[in-house]
Amino acid sequence: MLTLLPSLLPSIAAATLYAAATVHQGRCLYKRSVPDKRLLALFGVLALLAHGTALLTQLLGHVGLSLDFFNSASLIAFAVITITLVACLSIPVENLLVLLFPLGIVTTLLAQFMPSGTLQPIDxxxxxxxxxxxxxxxxxxxxxxxxxxxxxxxxxxxxxxxxxxxxxxxxxxxxxxxxxxxxxxxxxxxxxxxxxxxxxxxxxxxxxxxxxxxxxxxxxxxxxxxxxxxxxxxxxxxxxxxxxxxxxxxxxxxxxxxxxxxxxxxxxxx
Structure with missing residues (x-):
């Protein structure tokens, strides 16, 4: 059974924003210029908001916590990107995002469109x-x-x-x-x-x-x-x-x- 429909729009929005951030950062790196950190952070934060909204529906759509394979992967990607964006405030790790944003794209879409496993919700x-x-x-x-x-x-x-x-x-x-x-x-x-x-x-x-x-x-x-x-x-x-x-x-x-x-x-x- 596919993930609940209320998470569809935020999942697509999150994947789109992650993709926009990846394209911006990739183009800047290709041109050997420094990415606009404010724009990168804006894309990242908006993507995380959409990603988090989708996750809430996917994780709490049943009685208990639904941590099947793809939901778990999406949750870990959300945590990884959040930690990295916060770390960017004090240490130079923004280049990691050029690999982590695509991870966000893949896990968000898989959690939305792949069928759920047989794991029972956790209560x-x-x-x-x-x-x-x-x-x-x-x-x-x-x-x-x-x-x-x-x-x-x-x-x-x-x-x-x-x-x-x-x-x-x-x-x-x-x-x-x-x-x-x-x-x-x-x-x-x-x-x-x-x-x-x-x-x-x-x-x-x-x-x-x-x-x-x-x-x-x-x-x-x-x-x-x-x-x-x-x-x-x-x-x-x-x-x-x-x-x-x-x-x-x-x-x-x-x-x-x-x-x-x-x-x-x-x-x-x-």
Missing amino acids: EEPGILAHILLSLLAYGLFTIAAVQALLLLVQNHQLKNKHPLVLIKNFPPLQTMESLLFGFIWAGWGLLTLSLISGWLFLENLLAQHLAHKTLLGCLAWIVFAVLLWGRNRLGWRGHKAIRWTLAGFCLLMLAYFGSKLVREYILHI
Whole structure:
């Protein structure tokens, strides 16, 4: 069954505004000019308002919270773009938006037009809802960190070959990019820690059949990021080693959340 019709117009509006922001930023980067930050912020905020309006209908359209696969992806994209826009007020991360706005387009339209999975709406106590919110915010921050790591990998490769792309030429220096990366990782790791603690406190059985793999993969991701942060502080890890550990932890988290949801809702239908 398709998502409720009241979310149709805001979903299309959000996708259109994200697209307009992407085109504006892409043209400026291609011309090697600086995008108008005010215009970029205006497009982004308006898109988020429309995106949030659509999400409210999609998430609360039934009794309880409807967090199926595509709604969850849309919610995480909303959180990621919001965090990045807020971060732009104090740190130079606006170039990340040229990749995140298209993510907003795709997830908004998929949440609107793809059929829902078999997951039943969530009608739980505040503690469990807090656990879910902490998990989604942690995934959001680690998504930004993963995008940042990929851009850092491309930037490092291009600078070594002395043929940087137009997009890369507009990025901050490598040292600044790495500092931003670890800032996102520290914040994401803190939220992931709170998410795991809240899970142990409020969920009856974290090792139940439908939660065991998610718990195990989430704990493994926590360990990977903990080792990465230790290596950064104690051993000065940076460059390719830091990028590999970041992407490894991110993949574990995505398998924990989206992998399990995809299998359960669209393959096993449970």
